[in-house]
Amino acid sequence: MSAMASVLELIISLGVVQILAFLFALVYIFFAARNSILCWIFGMFSSGLWAYEAWFEYALLYDSILNLFYVIMGGVGWYSWARKTETGNSTNLVSLPFSHHARILLVGTCVSLIAAYIADVFSSADLPFIDAPTTVFSIIATFLLIKKDVGNWIYWIVVDSIYVGIYMYKGAFLFAILFLIYTIMAILGWYNWRKLYLRQF
Secondary structure: OOHHHHHHHHHHHOOHHHHHHHHHHHHHHHHHHOOOOOHHHHHHHHHHHHHHHHHHOOOOHHHHHHHHHHHHHHHHHHHHHHHHHHOOOOOOOEOOOHHHHHHHHHHHHHHHHHHHHHHHHHOOOOOHHHHHHHHHHHHHHHHHHHHOEOOHHHHHHHHHHHHHHHHHHHOOHHHHHHHHHHHHHHHHHHHHHHHHHHHOO
């Protein structure tokens, strides 16, 4: 069997839900990096599908909750960006100071440790001390994305690279590939948003 045939067989074995979630996610990150409001639509579809897979297939409690959160925040993000477009501020990027991000890191770390402890003691969730921090900082990065802070991409670069390892460990190879692509796109997203931000002055 050729390498290509083996890859195709692996992809098919993952099922329709994972394949659709993967494809929608690729479209999401493409539009997000381009600062396009369309990203939120595809993000909601992808997140809804992956919320199901994360819990029922891989027992990642916080990852499943995170993706349900993404569905809700997709609507919030669409509304927020649409309002900025109506007022003529469709770009309107910001760059929060380092002191602000330092506070975010401190609070995020504390919340992550508490969430990880709760999951470890009171649930059967796998990898709680990795799953919880990636979830917490993904939520933080989502709010920063909605706020159009250029620094949101730095959080995504770190979180997405960790998710590559998580999904490789869990055998979710398609999503490991997806988050590798996410990591690369987050780097490109940071570069593009930084360039757009500097053009505002």
